[in-house]
Amino acid sequence: MKYNVVNRGDETSVRTKDRFHELAAASGLTVDAEHPDVVVSIGGDGTMLHAFHLYADRLDRISFVGIHTGHLGFYADWKPMELETLIRHMATDTSEPIRTVKYPIIEIEISNGNTTETHLALNECTLKGVEGTLVAELRINDERFEMFRGDGICISTPTGSTGYNRSLNGAILHPSLEAVQIAEMASLNNRVYRSLGSSIVLPKHHHCDIYPKKGQKILFTLDHLNMQLTDLTSIRCMVADRKVSFVRYRPFPFWNRVREAFIGDIVE
Known part of the structure; x- marks a missing residue:
């Protein structure tokens, strides 16, 4: 071996x-x-x-x-x-x-209007505003779902649901479930911005698109990695076709x- x-x-x-x-x-x-x-x-x-x-x-x-x-x-x-x-x-x-056991992971597509990069996450990815609150439209399966304003958004795998997602009052998911969970960070709710206020779980073959308000500086994290994005158009997240294997x-x-x-x- x-x-x-x-x-x-x-x-x-x-x-x-x-x-x-x-x-x-x-x-x-x-x-x-x-x-x-x-x-x-x-x-x-x-x-x-x-x-x-x-x-x-x-x-x-x-x-x-x-x-x-x-x-x-x-x-x-x-x-x-x-x-x-x-x-x-x-x-x-x-x-x-x-x-081995095989656990689902997340596939994330990051678009800036001209190019698209694809990444994988074992735990989660997050979006936060650098200079203020994050303002973003969420679409699920290409249908408009909500207009979000708050500290940020966390998208987690079932194994990652025990981490940052749990601190946001998200549910803990068993890793045999092929799903992604989307949790809000301190969302604002008023006449202009309305969001669900609780985490949602999407099954495999569903996807969520996040469209930040134009011109925002975004702090994007991918597991233990982080980067600032200044020209982000959208982020698509879904259950990846591949899985991770643990002995x-x-x-x-x-x-x-x-x-x-x-x-x-x-x-x-």
Whole structure:
């Protein structure tokens, strides 16, 4: 099996990376940064986002696995003290296809009137006004839905629904659902601007177009990346045709992750 490691760069993650390489070499695994079968993320969820974007053009050939060296992350199943077990699975489970789960991601088309760029997001993308509130028209399946004015808009995947979306009172979606969620940030409601005021969930094969008011400077984020857009015409978001694959050598149910992250031990 060929693998590559992406690590957060802090002392614990670097030490864990070095130990992983040592154990992997002893087990016959091969490092291949260009064509890995598995990409190992060592750090937190931000490290996994970085790894995802490094290999976003090869999702059909790559699976990801996370080792968390800080707080428990939604994308990390393993701890540093479990490296031997993880590598044993990687080294011995080569006679059959890698056991994975596949999660939906978002496809975003950014248009400036002349050109269109397509990006993928594992967690979410957001739009905010740089010099004031964001003013934008939303269309769903090419039908006008609302005129928004507020701090911004967050579009999230089911796995990303536990992040920024949750802080905006959006729903937590199970990643088996092929959907995108659109949540408002501090929307204004008056006689001129009327918006729904709650998040909405769009299924696969639906799309949402966002048309910012002309001349606005927009802060656009894509997972851990951010950029300022001064000539943005529209953004289209939808469930991508491709999915991201995560290695599952052992079960770790999604709702267990949610409980551990936000609730903890249940006291009777």
